[in-house]
Amino acid sequence: xxxxxxxxxxxxxxxxxxxxTPLLSSPFLDEIAGRKLWLKPECLQHTGSFKFRGxxxxxxxxxxxxxxRGVIAFSSGNHAQGVALAAAxxxxxxxxxxxxxAPTIKIENTRALGAEVVLFDxxxxxxxxVAAKYNKDRNLTLIKPFDNPYVLAGQGxxxxxxxxxxxxxxxxxxDVLVPCGGGGLTSGIALALEADASAMRVHPCEPENFDxxxxxxxxxxxxxxxxxxxxxxxxxxxxxxxxxxxxxxxxLCAPAVVVSDNExxxxxxxAFDRLRIVIEPGGAAALAGALFxxxxxxxxxxxxxxxxxxxxxxxxxxxxxxxx
Amino acid sequence: xxxxxxxxxxxxxxxxxxxxTPLLSSPFLDEIAGRKLWLKPECLQHTGSFKFRGxxxxxxxxxxxxxxRGVIAFSSGNHAQGVALAAAxxxxxxxxxxxxxAPTIKIENTRALGAEVVLFDxxxxxxxxVAAKYNKDRNLTLIKPFDNPYVLAGQGxxxxxxxxxxxxxxxxxxDVLVPCGGGGLTSGIALALEADASAMRVHPCEPENFDxxxxxxxxxxxxxxxxxxxxxxxxxxxxxxxxxxxxxxxxLCAPAVVVSDNExxxxxxxAFDRLRIVIEPGGAAALAGALFxxxxxxxxxxxxxxxxxxxxxxxxxxxxxxxx
Numbered sequence: 206x207x208x209x210x211x212x213x214x215x216x217x218x219x220x221x222x223x224x225x226t227p228l229l230s231s232p233f234l235d236e237i238a239g240r241k242l243w244l245k246p247e248c249l250q251h252t253g254s255f256k257f258r259g260x261x262x263x264x265x266x267x268x269x270x271x272x273x274r275g276v277i278a279f280s281s282g283n284h285a286q287g288v289a290l291a292a293a294x295x296x297x298x299x300x301x302x303x304x305x306x307a308p309t310i311k312i313e314n315t316r317a318l319g320a321e322v323v324l325f326d327x328x329x330x331x332x333x334x335v336a337a338k339y340n341k342d343r344n345l346t347l348i349k350p351f352d353n354p355y356v357l358a359g360q361g362x363x364x365x366x367x368x369x370x371x372x373x374x375x376x377x378x379x380d381v382l383v384p385c386g387g388g389g390l391t392s393g394i395a396l397a398l399e400a401d402a403s404a405m406r407v408h409p410c411e412p413e414n415f416d417x418x419x420x421x422x423x424x425x426x427x428x429x430x431x432x433x434x435x436x437x438x439x440x441x442x443x444x445x446x447x448x449x450x451x452x453x454x455x456x457l458c459a460p461a462v463v464v465s466d467n468e469x470x471x472x473x474x475x476a477f478d479r480l481r482i483v484i485e486p487g488g489a490a491a492l493a494g495a496l497f498x499x500x501x502x503x504x505x506x507x508x509x510x511x512x513x514x515x516x517x518x519x520x521x522x523x524x525x526x527x528x529x
Numbered sequence: 530x531x532x533x534x535x536x537x538x539x540x541x542x543x544x545x546x547x548x549x550t551p552l553l554s555s556p557f558l559d560e561i562a563g564r565k566l567w568l569k570p571e572c573l574q575h576t577g578s579f580k581f582r583g584x585x586x587x588x589x590x591x592x593x594x595x596x597x598r599g600v601i602a603f604s605s606g607n608h609a610q611g612v613a614l615a616a617a618x619x620x621x622x623x624x625x626x627x628x629x630x631a632p633t634i635k636i637e638n639t640r641a642l643g644a645e646v647v648l649f650d651x652x653x654x655x656x657x658x659v660a661a662k663y664n665k666d667r668n669l670t671l672i673k674p675f676d677n678p679y680v681l682a683g684q685g686x687x688x689x690x691x692x693x694x695x696x697x698x699x700x701x702x703x704d705v706l707v708p709c710g711g712g713g714l715t716s717g718i719a720l721a722l723e724a725d726a727s728a729m730r731v732h733p734c735e736p737e738n739f740d741x742x743x744x745x746x747x748x749x750x751x752x753x754x755x756x757x758x759x760x761x762x763x764x765x766x767x768x769x770x771x772x773x774x775x776x777x778x779x780x781l782c783a784p785a786v787v788v789s790d791n792e793x794x795x796x797x798x799x800a801f802d803r804l805r806i807v808i809e810p811g812g813a814a815a816l817a818g819a820l821f822x823x824x825x826x827x828x829x830x831x832x833x834x835x836x837x838x839x840x841x842x843x844x845x846x847x848x849x850x851x852x853x
Contacts, residue, residue, distance in 0.1 A: 481838030514805030
């Protein structure tokens with residue numbers, strides 16, 4: 206089970222491999238949020254999302270024999286690219302099972318990073334079965350997107366950086382908002398902050414109709430989303446919290462914040478205007494929470510993670526045309 | 530006259546005030562450039578451009594008496610915002626003379642940062658005369674955008690960071706491409722690299738029809754652009770190199786690279802796709818040079834500065850619709 210020791214070990218393995226993303230801010234966003242807002246742009250991470258951290262952590266922790274045989278992963282796109290690049294930089298092969306409705310740019314990039322891409326239909330096929338079938342004879346190691354202790358430890362390195370960078374700005378007490386799919390990033394950050402910034406409160410952020418974590422935290426058991434697609438937030442519409450991540454979120458997280466697709470698009474446009482960064486819809490869920498749900502937060506500081514920036518040009522134009 | 534000692538002193542005054550922007554890269558951009566490409570995103574700097582560095586450097590170097598009276602500046606937008614924020618954070622007033630055809634977002638932001646904005650017509654009025662007239666009775670200190678030794682020293686801090694960050698990546702020999710208007714950023718970086726990375730070659734980058742620096746470096750005397758506007762690169766269509774900056778560029782710079790407006794728009798779109806950052810047209814001139822004029826460069830590494838990111842949404846959409 207992932208703990209702070211594993212996160213610190215992952216940070217050692219990742220050092221010089223993943224980017225230390227900065228902590229950005231803008232007086233214009235502070236005004237909308239009604240408090241000081243800090244943003245951790247993991248969209249600037251290698252492959253455009255935090256997923257590279259977990260992928261590097263997991264692959265670098267494999268035994269040399271396992272690593273040599275290669276890895277397999279299933280992902281709507283960001284985990285795919287993270288695993289593809291981490292595998293390529295380890296000199297090993299990667300097979301990635303992707304839903305056929307994933308954004309074109311994510312599928313193309315995963316291929317271009319050297320991975321073998323296998324597409325499946327998200328509505329009619331089960332991705333675990335597709336992966337198992339494809340991997341029958343190759344004995345590749347499955348790198349799960351969140352229910353893997355080493356992946357979780359890798360995502361947690363984001364939290365170590367947040368604690369250190371916030372302390373440098375004199376911030377020790379804050380709401381920390383994290384876009385949440387399966388909960389790997391959220392629970393990793395929560396574990397890191399429990400150790401290094403224990404006064405911070407971590408809120409998972411989810412899109413409407415895909416609020417499985419919000420409902421699970423309320424009911425005390427793992428809830429599943431009825432729909433499988435139908436949100437612009439493709440990166441975080443995971444069906445339910447993970448078996449590893451849910452108990453951690455239950456123990457460590459404050460209530461979830463549920464945002465609309467339109468709020469995510471507005472947050473993308475404001476991040477364009479004010480921070481000059483590109484965030485994808487799902488990656489903007491936490492910023493949307495901070496900007497448009499300020500009554501659900503407390504305190505003078507809010508720290509948001511922009512978890513990814515892999516968005517097609519047409520979708521970004523839709524965001525730019527979303528008022529205000 | 531600005532020298533490396535003044536740049537190091539500016540770096541001390543700026544420490545903790547300006548952002549240390551990271552050095553980004555993407556295997557996809559390397560492939561287009563035909564060499565390893567590194568990008569310094571000053572679009573992520575406070576106020577969205579490197580100009581905050583020079584403004585902070587100049588204002589922090591004023592005597593307390595001069596500073597108290599306030600400052601005045603003329604600028605198409607980026608220097609304006611840099612001076613406005615640096616003045617506000619010093620608790621002093623700022624008057625900014627801006628051309629009426631500057632991008633709306635730059636005019637609005639300058640006002641919102643607390644400055645008093647005065648508009649003038651770039652085609653029919655002389656900005657120096659407007660500024661002098663406006664300042665007759667107030668005795669504000671004029672902060673020139675590039676012909677000011679302290680401003681130049683502030684811009685040079687970008688070069689100190691490039692040298693240190695490149696060395697950390699094992700890079701000591703590279704072409705360094707810098708978007709060039711009056712030459713403050715270019716000559717500041719050239720001075721810093723002369724001291725800290727002397728094997729690097731600094732190339733000013735300019736848009737077609739506004740290639741005053743390219744022509745001045747060739748002819749050996751200050752040349753002036755015939756046109757005053759007519760390029761999307763509003764940030765860098767300065768009429769001629771500065772009196773302070775030209776001798777420095779003459780002594781320290783490699784030949785300039787001249788790029789088309791369309792190449793700048795393509796570079797913006799590729800930075801969106803591959804680095805998830807927002808660059809304005811003029812700020813993308815160096816990236817355009819590295820991507821589309823690789824035959825004018827040598828060596829295995831190219832470092833480009835993305836000098837600013839203050840672009841209106843409609844112009845950014847035009848860039849996204851520029852193939853490829």
